[in-house]
Amino acid sequence: MLRIEFRSLIGVIVGLITGYTLALILGSISPAGFKGIVDSLIWVYTNSTPLLFSLTLLGPIACSAIGLTIAYRARFITIGSEGQILLGSIVTLWLVEYSELNLHPLTAIPISLLLSGFIGALSGLVIGLLRVYINVNEILVSLMFNYTVLYILNHLASGPWRIGAFAITKSVSEEYRIGPLLIAILSIVLALLSWFILTQSKLGLAVEVYGKAPRVAETYGLDPRTVILSVALLSGFTSGIGGALMMLGFQHSLSPMSVSPGYGYMGVLVSWLSANNPLIALLASWFFSSILVLGRSLQASGLPIGYVLAIQSIIVLSVMIARKIMVR
């Protein structure tokens, strides 16, 4: 385990260096310069505003990554976390702004979390059922599912939920918004819960056995269908919650323009990055969210946001290569 983490660390460093070199070649770093980047990096971790902002952004990344660690251990390679996050945010917005229930924040917030989780789990179940009963590849199904949700969102924002001239919905009112601390605490709780399920529960062992040797699981009565449907439900549940955290934490409204830069896909990357360990996934998510904050601060000095997303991918690639190469 330690050895894997050592290799991952090397991978992260190589990834950062590669990313920086690439930016130098492309010239996209020149607006900020090396000093600008280092200064921003120090600023991110020493200043309370960016630090808290990184914890806010942590929510959707961590929640999706944490659920995916369980799914990936069972070799259920869903990428539906992106769609589930969007679905969760739609449900949350509906509950607090469009449902006309006028709930008190103290009931609205937990209910929106649970409802988003539930809807996310339900969508996960559909992907799982398709895999289990008619053997459809979950990667394709979940990818198409993500597009479907994205278009539903676009439709809502530019049609029924639109206010005013632009394709944008109502905004979550102040009293329903949540802060970085609550988001961080919820992420930690979910990570601990996932870790507990993986290491201490019967389901967790069934997941491990099925992921490593499906035939063994089947032979000794650890029903593959139960395993896959369970991990599909769990990963959908946490990703859905991630959507609620995104909506209540920082997104506040929906619009085809300002939709997530792919927090769910980042969750996929983080999950691989962490070798499917939910506790490490939590840390890696924070790393990713702080890179996002870093990117936003560098944007002011002219660095494109696409560069930050490229850096994230380069890091994941480097880590995976490092793990494969440095076997001994």
Added chain:
Amino acid sequence: MKTFLSIRNVRVVYPGGVIANDDVSLDIREGEILALLGENGAGKTTLIRVIAGLVKPVSGELILGGRRYKPSSYRDALENGIYMVSQMPQFFDGLTVLEDIVLTLKLAGKSIDVKEFKVRVKDIADRLGAKVNLNSYCWSLSMGEKQRVELLKALLLDSKMLMLDEPTTHMTPLEFELFKSTLRSLASESRSIVFVTHKVHEALAVADRIAVMRRGRIVGILQREEASEDLLIKYMFGENGHDRVFTFKPYSKVIHTTREPVLEVLDLWVRGSYGQLVVRGVNLIVRRGEVVGVAGITGNGQKELFEAIIGLRKPIRGKVILEGEDVTGRGPAYRVRKGVAIIPEERIGWGLAPGLTIVMNVMLSLLPLNSMGRFIINWGRAKEIAREVIAITDVKVQSPDMMVESLSGGNMQRLMVARELYKKPKLIIAMNPTGGLDFQTSKIVREMVVDSARASAALIISEDLEELLEISDRVYVMSGGSIRGVFERPFNAGDIIKAMVS
């Protein structure tokens, strides 16, 4: 006769310190059939693997055509005209026989003109008397047919020396006769044949010369004329080893078959992975306290029968009844909960999960049991259980947290069997429980299963007839997917073999 290959003072030590070959020297001559005789684990296979470049000796040398021959891969052997046919030749199931042959030849670095090639294959096949349909798929070949295709490949490569590892394991007596004359005609073309076997009568029937191995050493080389059954057995087992092979001793008294049935299989029909009917109307019964064997040549539906009984494969007709309850429609979980111990024929990937610790591997088959709690695993208790299981196996294990792959093959088998018996099962279902194990370990495993079966019941499906005759109270013989005979003690081995090949 000219010497084709000489082996000089070869010594092979496996990781873990097992000396597989110890100072082995042997000349292999052109145009002779040399039998390499010895019991399982005597070092025969290791020796031919050295020649094939698959095992590196720590010392000693091989001389081929007056020059030092140091193969570093099987390809080197092929290029030097040496062909090895392993005990269970591996084929690409999805290819046709022709495609598989072409692929092998390409791997050996030969270029092929398919049209001309087909004619050559036909020629050689006719000469071998081997009727093989080149267009049939490899998965549909019997083991005997696969052996013949291997010989075909060796001839297409024009190999000077053929090494055959226990080639008769899956042959019928008739096939064996045919095979014998094929080998004879190959030898007459001044090819060298090395025939590895643990069966004395085969060595006597086939060979010009017999080299006997025991515990990694060559203990005697005899001309066919000077060899006799008694003499060879003496060489194989030492002075006092007579009773070990040819006269099986029943483990225990005959069990009277009037007790209540634990397992009943009624008119079971099962399809194989390719949709073909492989189990055709099997009926059998296992009563409390009994050890019941299912004998047969591999590939006659035993695996599918096993899978259907444990619930992995759905039968198309018939019933599986466990303690009076029809469980046909139930999955493996239900059977595990009802107290069925399952010992599949493959350890890694079927009985044990690689990449997980010993304690996880012990726990995995206990999970469906309700006594283990509903949701949470008590890992403290789990480790105690793992230690108890390890104690049954009598295997030295430093910690139950070690990866299961850190155990040797034999120890993995003992762990898997012990785990299943730990459950105090009502019924043990095992397939080839001692396959690939050395003499000592297979004896231990057999004893574990039989002892446990006296308090429960056991169905053992095995390709090792000797083993079944030793431990079973009753033996069903399976051939072509059906039961061809039921035999009670005292067994008549000849009749059983006849039923196997019927």
